[in-house]
Amino acid sequence: MTFFCLGDLMVDVVARLFGPLAEGSDSPGVISYVGGGSAANTAAWLSRVGESATFVGAIGDDAAGQSQVESLHRLGVDVRFRVDRTRPTGTCLVLVAPTGERTMVPDPGANLALLEHDVPADEFRPGDHLHVSGYALLRDSRDAALHAMAAATRAGLTVSVGAASAAPLQLLGAEEFWRMVPADALVFANEKEAGVLAGAGETAGGTPTLARALAGGSRQAVVTAGSGVAAWSNGEADSALAAEPLERPELDTTGAGDAFAAGFLAARARQAAPEVCLRDGHALAAAACRTTGGRPEPR
Template sequence: MSRTPRIVVVGDVITDVVAVLSGPLVSGSDTGAEIRFSGGGQAANTAAWIAAQGVAVTLVGAVGDDDAGRDRVAELDRAGVDCAVDRVPGASTGTVIVLAVDDERTMVSQRGANLRLTAEHVERALAGAPDAGHLHLSAYTLLDAGSRSAGLRALAAARERGLTTSVDAASAAPLRRVGAAAFLTWVRDVDLLLVNADEATVLAGGLDPAAQGRVLSASARRVVVKRGAAGAVWVDRSATLSVAPARRVAVVDVTGAGDAFAAGLLTAWLAGAEPRAALDRAGDLGALAVCTIGARPTP
């Protein structure tokens, strides 16, 4: 395989407050949990997992001009991520409370400075990464009206520069709010679209995963449907269909598993791996992610 080019990741930088619950949440009373504060955000997590594979990566995002923002950038720097992260005066760094139990997670989000990411900042960051070969966009950037222009500009500017592009669909609830038709227009002709089972259902209806992939390949050139413990499916416009099973591991915390999966998929595919090999690499990293608490690689 060839060497993976620099990847530019655009999107959210977050502080995660992860609570791994001892059992189902007891409403109106106490539930025991192991709680950890750590770096999060779909884009930031994916960038950290890409860097952990020894691939050059630039993260484009926004944090507040606060201690949390400085901490988030510092930890990404230590992880080997090149940060083109704007510090926004008067805004707070985004925070997400993650409630994790078994193989499910529920998130309570304050988007903070992520809403203030601008098209101009994205443009400058891309100009500062002339060796980039690929742009990966967290769809949270598109799903939030405040940052949508930055997400759209990222995809357009990448195409103008001859970069390949990918989008992670991010989350089913905000996808449902903006509507499938609008979202699929925004991501039309991206080279790779990643969706989990819930997101695929929002965008393509309640079909089987291969059929969902075929429907979505009318908008994106390649589609990967992530199915958690059921594995993953790759579908592209040339009618290629590849299915990979999930790894059998003891699940501790699923936070960031999809981001690790995306990093493994991208680093393998951009280096020339065939679909099944890319899915296998993605599955390896996703399995590694669910074995520990938190969304980032273990130092």
């Protein structure tokens, strides 16, 4: 099975703060430049656990973009990418609080350039899987993402979609998001995103209730809550599992949701039970929390 991960690739400028952000003054911290982007992160974590992963996206005509492609190759990811001659490779400022929680300031850059004909639909084979970052549906790359999902469905692939982020989802509207998502997709969301998509607020009933609210028909949903309980539902059956405590404090939660999706999808490809998929998702998310940035470090 090949996992095609379509969507964003970023250079993350990660600032790990030693204390609260001092607005209008200095806030000491440690700054790192690392690879990022939800789709690229998921592809990297899939490769880390031994799966065949192909990233589909766009970079700028710059050293940062070439460095990102080389980084993904070193992690074992195959890459299909467009080079945008006018926009730089996407960049995201990530502020990481001492608790590990992160706040992101993204500039999508070349990610906006992805077009329908950049989708390697001729490589889609029955039994493969397409994972689409929700950011691709929220930006100018929407047509490419919609084309990819339609082509994947015709070719016999399973499809999953990440919900991206609560604030832009709120601007888009839940109804528009669901209009774009295939009826039989697996949707990944955290509590805040699920609250937006369910129209039920941020914490209505916890992750099991939110997962049931997002699932139904032939659609499945996974709702995560950081170090809390993650839940899966297909609208009829449900499963929930709490994360194991980290043996040391979280350093950086950037990319933890992307890693969780990779762990869940890899287990699902082995026909594992939902409880096992949730367990493996938690395990990769914990690994991401111990890593600066959203991707595994090269071995």
